[in-house]
Amino acid sequence: MTTTSLAETVSRDIPSALAAADGDGGRPHRASRARRRRGAPGRVGWFTYLVLGVTTVCSLFPLYWMFVVASNDSSSVNRVPPVLVPGDQFFANAAQVFEAVPFGLNLWNSFIVSAAIAIGQVLLSALAGFAFAKLRFPGRNALLVLVVGTMTVPLQLAVVPQFMIVTQLGWVNDLKALIVPGLVTAFGVFWMRQAIDNSLPDELVDAARIDGAGSFRTFWSIALPSIRPAASVLGLFAFMAAWNDFFWPLIVLNTPGAFTVQVALRQLQSQAYVTDYGVQMAGTVLATIPLLLIFVLLGKQIVGGIMEGALKS
């Protein structure tokens, strides 16, 4: 590989990757289903199931363990051999979490921030994506390359001036400090551009124009509905990323009432409850459950979204 810029590489590889996008939908003809299935041919041996079985256990065990410790009293953690089944202390431990930190408020803060970021990111990304996909204007391609190029820039490192800006705006301890910077991501714009490019035929856009719709009307009534699946996946990703974010909230929030769940967990872990694993884990369970529920309901879309995003970025 020559030393081309990453942006060029990425944008060059996209069309070919997209052409091969994974289409798990579409029922092949029943008789030839086995032949038409994606993936390597051949018999599946026991080794496969062994690898997958071990991997599944390794993936799920820490989460199971989280529930075990959260539902036992703290002394049972220190037993040898360790307790391996959930106990009945979960609500007692959870009650202590709510005593130690304003956890209800923290959950609410996390929810507000994540929901606002999810909705904002979908709308603003769709808007920019629509312009990049369907409108013609000078500098469009250069700007798109710029967007793609910024995907790999580690913006976390600019945290000192970011904090200064937030201070100037008077947003320290204000959820705005989390929401506004999270409203746009390069990935989101790019994702939406691809979605609109793929699922909105030019003929439809032209038809709308002939019918006298302005470009915003076209965007709102035609583009948005046609990319609903891609938009939901992006919203889901944005929500989960915002819910799990830690570094930035830790820096801009310093009063317990303004904390998000993640910062509250750190508080729980580093302060009074260091040795009380039951309480720590109960907090961890409460912080993890919302996303686990989302995952149980929408895991298939999340998996599909990641596999598709892989081809796009």
Add this chain to the structure above:
Amino acid sequence: MATIADPRQRTKRRIPIVPYLYIAPFFIVFGLFGLFPLAYTAFISLFEWNPIGEKTFIGLDNYAFLVADPRFWNAAGNTLSIWFLSTVPQLAFALVLAAVLNQALLRFKTGFRMAVLVPNITSVLAVGIVFTQLFGRDYGMVNTVIEFFGGDRIDWVRETFAGQVAISTMIMWRWTGYNALIYLAAMQSIPRSLYESAEIDGAGRIRQFFSVTIPQVRPTIIFTAIVSTIGGLQVFAEPLIFGGQGGVTGGQSRQYQTLALFLYEQGFRNLDFGYGSAIAWALFLIIVVLTVVNLGLSSRIASEDARPAPLRGIRSRRGPIERRSTAERRSTTRKEVAR
């Protein structure tokens, strides 16, 4: 590409304003909270700058201090070693996992894909808290297992290498499945005929993995190596949580303090914005350098298997396994044919 334009514009070439309004929100927010701060970091790093806003220009003094600061080199070493310990096994295992998931006749496909992704939706804080407990010295599950097999208990939190292994384990647990799915997406688009002709040539499963799968997903391997490097060098929360109350210094004797954690400590605990910015800029440079190195290395490793067999050192050691599996494959093929 369609143009939505006022029909009157056909004759007069005016620059349309609307598209720029559509992309403006992105560029405004991104400029204000992304690109501008990144450039401004370099500016701040030239000052003695405290949060009250008093600043004194000191030129490159922050950098001079940085180069002479053993804490910085310690953090840089820890960052690299944790990055290496977590990234290399992670991507290797993700490749194997993806290849295993990529079999057309596999059952419970969706279930397995979801199972490997569960760790990734768990927050880094949750992962840190759970694994810190699992790696506990006296009652941790990991030490219990080690003892059960006759080993000695390891003091994960105090020891340098052990602590870094524990932290790398957290990173690996969280990201392996995610990368496996990315590889899987790439593998799904490999034409099946390649596998079929490899099989006709007598290549077994392992040989197919090295000679068909890996060369075919090469761009994706490079991509994940780069992304994992950019992310892996910014490891922050895991060592912070793992160190418990001594988390900000990454353990009692800074034994697993990473650069991102060092940046946080100097910039936001000691409130030395200038020095914090210098650390950020140094970390940025390290990321750039390693990304470039990665590009070179990844393309070399990924293309190694595209070369003829005699040139490959690693493969000759795999000889016996390969031959055996080829023989196995052949016999099964014959059986299938017989059937």
